[in-house]
Amino acid sequence: MNLVISFFTMLIGTAAGVLLGLGQISLILPVRKSSWFFTQLFRNSPWLVLLFIVMLTFPFEIEFGETIIQIPDWMKAVFGLSLPIMANISEVVRGAVQSVPTGQWEAAESLAYSRSQTIWKIILPQCFKRMIPPWMNWYAILTMATPLVSLLGVQEIVTLSRQAMEAENNHPELLIPFFGFALVIFFAYCYPIARLTLKLEERYSVKFI
Amino acid sequence: MDTNNWTSEQPIVSLKDVHKSFGTLEVLKGISFDVMKGEVICIIGPSGSGKSTLIRCINALNKINSGSIMVRGLEVNDPDLNKLELRKNVGMVFQQYNLFPHKTAIENIMMAPMLVLKESKDEVLSKARSLIRKVRLEDKENTYPGELSGGQQQRVAIARSLAMNPDVMLFDEVTAALDPETVKEVLVTIKELASEGMTCILVTHEMGFARELADHIYFTDRGIIVEHGPPATFFEEAKDPRTKEFLSQIL
Numbered sequence: 001m002n003l004v005i006s007f008f009t010m011l012i013g014t015a016a017g018v019l020l021g022l023g024q025i026s027l028i029l030p031v032r033k034s035s036w037f038f039t040q041l042f043r044n045s046p047w048l049v050l051l052f053i054v055m056l057t058f059p060f061e062i063e064f065g066e067t068i069i070q071i072p073d074w075m076k077a078v079f080g081l082s083l084p085i086m087a088n089i090s091e092v093v094r095g096a097v098q099s100v101p102t103g104q105w106e107a108a109e110s111l112a113y114s115r116s117q118t119i120w121k122i123i124l125p126q127c128f129k130r131m132i133p134p135w136m137n138w139y140a141i142l143t144m145a146t147p148l149v150s151l152l153g154v155q156e157i158v159t160l161s162r163q164a165m166e167a168e169n170n171h172p173e174l175l176i177p178f179f180g181f182a183l184v185i186f187f188a189y190c191y192p193i194a195r196l197t198l199k200l201e202e203r204y205s206v207k208f209i
Numbered sequence: 210m211d212t213n214n215w216t217s218e219q220p221i222v223s224l225k226d227v228h229k230s231f232g233t234l235e236v237l238k239g240i241s242f243d244v245m246k247g248e249v250i251c252i253i254g255p256s257g258s259g260k261s262t263l264i265r266c267i268n269a270l271n272k273i274n275s276g277s278i279m280v281r282g283l284e285v286n287d288p289d290l291n292k293l294e295l296r297k298n299v300g301m302v303f304q305q306y307n308l309f310p311h312k313t314a315i316e317n318i319m320m321a322p323m324l325v326l327k328e329s330k331d332e333v334l335s336k337a338r339s340l341i342r343k344v345r346l347e348d349k350e351n352t353y354p355g356e357l358s359g360g361q362q363q364r365v366a367i368a369r370s371l372a373m374n375p376d377v378m379l380f381d382e383v384t385a386a387l388d389p390e391t392v393k394e395v396l397v398t399i400k401e402l403a404s405e406g407m408t409c410i411l412v413t414h415e416m417g418f419a420r421e422l423a424d425h426i427y428f429t430d431r432g433i434i435v436e437h438g439p440p441a442t443f444f445e446e447a448k449d450p451r452t453k454e455f456l457s458q459i460l
Contacts (some may be wrong), residue, residue, distance in 0.1 A: 101305075103305050103307040106270055107307035107308075109270060110268055110296055110300070111296065111320075111373060112296035112321065112325045113325060114293070114325075117324055126309075126310065
């Protein structure tokens with residue numbers, strides 16, 4: 001469940017984050033200002049608070065005429081976690097775009113590229129490599145933050161560990177092995193990501209002329 | 210593409226009383242000159258004299274504060290300027306080459322005609338091949354810019370600009386960042402272009418080159434044109450003390 005949540009959160013967070021990040025470099029002032037505002041708002045709020053807000057304010061079902069679609073809690077959790085991820089990816093995109101030398105913009109401009117052609121064909125492809133390491137970093141952080149959703153009643157590894165504890169009559173001596181097991185699983189998943197991130201960072205740091 | 214009534218008897222580029230400031234610093238203080246089709250113009254002068262700014266204003270990379278710049282009948286200092294139209298007519302080569310590092314040499318050349326001019330891939334490929342031959346890099350077609358020398362990158366950059374079939378080429382100190390031994394290959398390429406009748410406006414420190422190639426030389430200092438003339442007169446009979454001092458320092 002943690003992996004499912006982290007996967008969908010990253011998917012939504014990245015898609016929304018790229019759009020928001022591009023919004024931050026928009027030439028249209030209201031778009032730029034509001035993108036900046038939402039980025040800062042969600043980037044600087046505690047994740048747990050965002051989660052609570054989403055869980056408590058979102059409906060648990062949606063009516064489509066006759067049919068009623070139930071929204072499971074974990075989906076709401078995905079949405080709640082997507083917000084800070086979106087904001088942080090937005091900053092990653094903005095930073096990467098701004099790290100491309102201005103000469104690239106000028107060259108594209110002088111070749112009569114439109115602004116959107118410049119962004120999609122010239123600037124973003126060069127940013128892509130640079131965005132991978134921070135992106136993976138955020139994925140690892142997100143995965144480690146997924147147990148937060150247990151506080152909201154979503155079944156995931158920490159909830160399960162607690163249930164297992166209860167099934168064993170809460171013997172305190174089981175605390176360390178049970179939760180330690182959860183810890184090991186997280187570590188086994190996140191540590192390779194962290195290593196890979198480091199490697200990629202090394203590889204791409206010198207790549208650019 | 211000829212949406213206006215420009216004719217080849219008129220200057221292809223015409224500047225009238227161009228003023229440009231960055232904040233409170235006035236960089237261009239009333240520059241005027243005309244360039245006829247097929248002419249080669251060299252702009253020289255000490256660094257900080259506004260040469261690069263001047264050339265960048267011609268294709269609207271920098272916006273001027275007052276005055277007029279006409280390029281092929283198109284007023285550059287017009288808030289409704291069709292920048293795409295202008296830039297199809299004006300090619301620009303930069304000191305730092307500014308090739309796109311994620312694309313090969315041939316892709317660098319092909320991208321703009323395909324994306325901007327919407328020409329077909331086959332057509333663009335054959336054009337790009339002949340351009341890359343023209344700059345003598347046919348064996349580097351599939352090489353990435355990072356693996357090319359400065360001079361080679363600069364020649365790719367020239368080919369990339371030419372692929373848009375411009376009427377005017379702007380060269381902004383294109384040899385200034387190059388090793389001395391690669392300067393020549395770039396200058397040869399520009400010379401060939403000029404001999405084919407391309408209108409060229411160059412900002413340069415290569416005095417020998419300017420003397421040999423230019424139809425007209427403009428010497429700028431502190432935002433104004435101090436002196437100008439054909440190379441023979443300019444280099445032999447400079448009148449203004451500033452020109453004399455500058456020439457004595459570099460010749």
